[in-house]
Amino acid sequence: MADRSRLCTVWLGSETGILKGVSVTRKQAFNFCNTSHLSRDQEVRALCWGDPAESEVLVGSVDGTVKTFSTEKGQFTDSRRCGGPADGGFTGLALCGAALVTCGECGTLRVWREDSSEPALELSAGNNVCRMRQSPVHRDRVATGGKDNGLKIWDLQKPDAPLFTAKNLRDDWLDLRRPHWVRDLAFIPDSDKVVTCTGYHQVHVFDPSSPQRRPVLEVEYGEYPLTALSLPAGGSTVVVGNTHGQIALLDLRKGVVRGCLKGLAGGVRGLQCHPTLPVVASCGLDRFLRIHSLEDRTLLHKVYLKSRLNCVLLASRDLEDGRGAAGEGGSQEVKEEEEGGEDEVWDTMERVEEKPKRKTTEEEEEELQKKKKSKKKRKKGQD
Amino acid sequence: IQNTPLSYKMDITEVPVSQDNKGKKKKNKKPKKKSPEGNAESSGVEKEEEKMEKSEPGAAAFPPTFSVSEIKNKQRRHLMFMKFKQEKRKQKMQLKKKKKKEREALGDKAPPKEVPKTIENQRVFDETMVDPEDEEVAFDEATDEFSAYFNGLTNPKVLITTSDRPRGRTVRFCEQLATVIPNAHVYYRRGLALKRVIPQCVARNFTYLMVINEDRKMPNGMVLCHLPDGPTAHFKISSVRLRKEMKRRGKDPTEHSPEVILNNFSTRLGHSIGRLFAALFPQDPQFVGRQVATFHNQRDFIFFRFHRYIFKNEKKVGIQELGPRFTLKLRSLQKGTFDSKFGEYEWVLKRHEMDACRRKFQL
Incomplete structure (x- = not known):
């Protein structure tokens, strides 16, 4: 199991409670579970890395247990209870230093210290929370949002009141209330801004640093609820997916659609962009993992995984690097090799271009002759 | 320079296949020539080949042969x-x-006759084809929404209704469907919203809601919603033939619960659809009735037929069609009960994207 799990660069949680690892280079998928103890209670709802070196995956299941999976050993090493079934499934898992931050569907945000069964901190983020995410820069900041429950940004050091609470959208032209329904959210790395996607097919950008509590940008995409969102490495764009399996790349500066990713058959449940490469992985109800390139929007990989998939987690090392978590040195080497390879390609291309040039005159002559011949032939044919 | 007459000839005769062969021959010869010095030579040959290929498109603009058009x-x-x-x-x-x-x-x-090529037997490989020994799929199916029916815990009870104000054939079609499906009840829609009908159905222990949509007096769509918690399938209906329009039809069907034949539902999606149809009928057929309902999938079209059979002697079987007959095509499969606005779709037919390849089938 261990050698298998080291190969995997993409991790997925399924509705049948199986943790799946996919090795993109080998085009292989592995199930990491005890097949005799399958049950729907263990449906995976959230995944996150258990340490910065990415040697552990934390798996949050519906019944409120968080299991630790070691990618080195290839098996589950630890299991702890973080809340009961009454909290609903996990909507987000995050690691803040050594402490674990969990959030359930009914809005209980808890911080768990290691080796204690009681939460160190518990606060309520309102009902029907759909997603909780952690800021990649300030590790102690998390954001929550859900149905009829606007975006809230929390500082875990000061848990009494949220840092920022979004205000409802302005009433529409019929003076009717426009409700909140945050389905997914993400922190934009270089600024304080938070981008959310809603069940009413809008994408909103909130800016806590400005006095405005309403979104500073609103983009609409399609006509079906947007279920997942992810920020690519470059910034300025966001990838969103909806319940009909349409994924689009939206520009966050102008609020226009930059392009759509094709090939999906069913609703999107999980989206994640690679932290450095221009690729995005998507999974959902059609039981496929798909990896698209964001540059030319082509489908790079497609893997059938037999169960409906809930969430996806990408390793930050190169997707094509199948050598395991040995370290960054390995991936760098690979990159160097690739660069060298490219140089060779360019060299050969130059040669090819040069040589025909010398003989262009000959070629032209030939062509001229051919033209004459063909004309003659045609004349014959018409006669 | 040696090759120039070759390429010259080629362009006039315009036989691209022969050119390929020549190219291959040359490639085959190449390794024989290999010597420490010969590398440069062989590369020279390559270049000339490339040049030949380049000169081709230029010549292709002038069709040398006589053409009728x-x-x-x-x-x-x-x-x-x-x-x-x-x-x-x-x-x-x-x-x-x-x-x-x-x-x-x-x-x-004589060698055996060749099997004719059809787009079915040239089907593109589908990785979602269900392997009957697969544990994971077996577990997935054993715990899905239909498991209560397949474990014998529930008996099917079907509500058939139409779009609002049905006319003509649609009404008769619904009535005839109700004679095919045992324990089916036809109700007028009375302008009710489906989302309000569904909770009432669940309260009255219905396991299916079937809605026939009508356009210009012709049935053209069907929503099949499994209750209490999904899934919902949306089909297009075409070529509906009612009992009256059928030739050589048997007497009206009896109330016995029919046997069900499901053909060719082989992919994962096909399995879900097959189970959806299977759960419409009671699990134990009454063989006294000698009636069979068939759902036959061919090229993603599902053909429904209803027959009565008889064993004439030990070898011969006679069948008699009872009707109605119709064809279904899957449009979408949605998780959960009917909710076209906020529901999550497990599969949606995307035209021009999915059916770009004629040999790729979804069911």
Whole structure:
């Protein structure tokens, strides 16, 4: 199991409670579970890395247990209870230093210290929370949002009141209330801004640093609820997916659609962009993992995984690097090799271009002759 | 320079296949020549080959052969075309005759006849094809929404309704469907919203809600919603033939619960759809009734037929169609009960994207 799990660069949680690892280079998928103890209670709802070196995956299941999976050993090493079934499934898992931050569907945000069964901190983020995410820069900041429950940004050091609470959208032209329904959210790395996607097919950008509590940008995409969102490495764009399996790349500066990713058959449940490469992985109800390139929007990989998939987690090392978590040195080497390879390609291309040039005159002559011949032939044919 | 006459000839005769062969031959020869000095030579050959390929598109702009479509006079063109076709047909017939003669000459030793190519037997490989021994899929199916029916815990009870104010054929179609499906109840829609109908159905222990949509007096769509918690499938209905319009039809069906035949539902999506249809009928058929309902999937179209069979003797079986017959095509499969706005879709037919390849089938 261990050698298998080291190969995997993409991790997925399924509705049948199986943790799946996919090795993109080998085009292989592995199930990491005890097949005799399958049950729907263990449906995976959230995944996150258990340490910065990415040697552990934390798996949050519906019944409120968080299991630790070691990618080195290839098996589950630890299991702890973080809340009961009454909290609903996990909507987000995050690691803040050594402490674990969990959030359930009914809005209980808890911080768990290691080796204690009681939460160190518990606060309520309102009902029907759909997603909780952690800021990649300030590790102690998390954001929550859900149905009829606007975006809230929390500082875990000061848990009494949220840092920022979004205000409802302005009433529409019929003076009717426009409700909140945050389905997914993400922190934009270089600024304080938070981008959310809603069940009413809008994408909103909130800016806590400005006095405005309403979104500073609103983009609409399609006509079906947007279920997942992810920020690519470059910034300025966001990838969103909806319940009909349409994924689009939206520009966050102008609020226009930059392009759509094709090939999906069913609703999107999980989206994640690679932290450095221009690729995005998507999974959902059609039981496929798909990896698209964001540059030319082509489908790079497609893997059938037999169960409906809930969430996806990408390793930050190169997707094509199948050598395991040995370290960054390995991936760098690979990159160097690739660069060298490219140089060779360019060299050969130059040669090819040069040589025909010398003989262009000959070629032209030939062509001229051919033209004459063909004309003659045609004349014959018409006669 | 050696190659120039070759390429020259090629362009006139315009036989791309022969050119390929020549290219291959050259490639085959290349390794023989290999010597420490010969590398440069072989690379030279390569370059010339590339040059040849480059010169080709330029020549392709001038069709060297005579073509019928270039004749400007329409009558003459027509005449020439007919001649051309006749000749082609003659050749074909001759070839056929020749083959037949050869077969007869060989007698018993004749090679077996080739299987005709159809788009079904050339089907593109589908990785979602269900392997019956697969544990994971078996577990997935054992715990899905239909497991209560397949474990014998529930009995199907179906509510059939239509879009608002049905007319003409749709009403009769619903009535006839109710005679096919045991324990089915036809109700008028009375302008009710489906989302309000569904909770009432669940409260009254219905396991299916079937809604026939009508357009210009013709049934054209069907929503099949499994209760209490999904899934919901949306089909297009075409070629509906009611009992009255069928030839050589048997007497009206009896109230016995029929046997069900599901054909060709082989992918993961097909399995879900097959289970959806299977759960419409009671699990234990009454063989006294000798009635069979068939859902036959071919090229993603699902053909429904309803028959009565009889064993005439030990070898012969007679069947008699009872009707109605119709064809379904899956549009979408949605998780959960009917909710077209906020529901999550497990599969949606995306035209021009999914059916771009004619040999790729979804069910």
